[in-house]
Amino acid sequence: DAKTTQPPSMDCAEGRAANLPCNHSTISGNEYVYWYRQIHSQGPQYIIHGLKNNETNEMASLIITEDRKSSTLILPHATLRDTAVYYCIVRPEAAGNKLTFGGGTRVLVKP
């Protein structure tokens, strides 16, 4: 599976948009980009995923560059409850394939 690179930490202001970058320059054509987050002492929570097109759901938006070598997760209006570690993962299409977690980005939303 392709490796991802994320900044180790970032702060953002409550009510503002949070933009979380992820680099996946070795991504293959059949690999999806997945985002999960882990709030302290809980299991990871699925946020969003995409292949080529930008995606949006009730939690976030995912912007994937045209060359697919990087992506950005956007939390449109960050709240204190969005404080968590955010993981960007790439993996082949089949859901049965295992996920490999990197270090993620520790996001602290401040009032």
Next chain:
Amino acid sequence: GAVVSQHPSRVICKSGTSVKIECRSLDFQATTMFWYRQFPKQSLMLMATSNEGSKATYEQGVEKDKFLINHASLTLSTLTVTSAHPEDSSFYICSAPNWETQYFGPGTRLLVL
């Protein structure tokens, strides 16, 4: 989204005893489930892939005789930590795939005294 549960949520045991952790997919079936371990301030590390009706596949460095996995049905996988030692104290998390996405359980915190 799909729901995965784990039981117990936390367990304390004495060194040398065995502990069983259950992972259930509540509203979907899963022929495959995954077990992860997470130490404090670290990321999740995949331990093994649980396969319904066949043997589990273990990641390199994970002792299969110490971490017994049984995928008893399409909704249940169990992880048994045998002869637990203090270094096995960790946060154990399972996941199960449903359609294109994997869903995670809430985790089980194991403390071995």
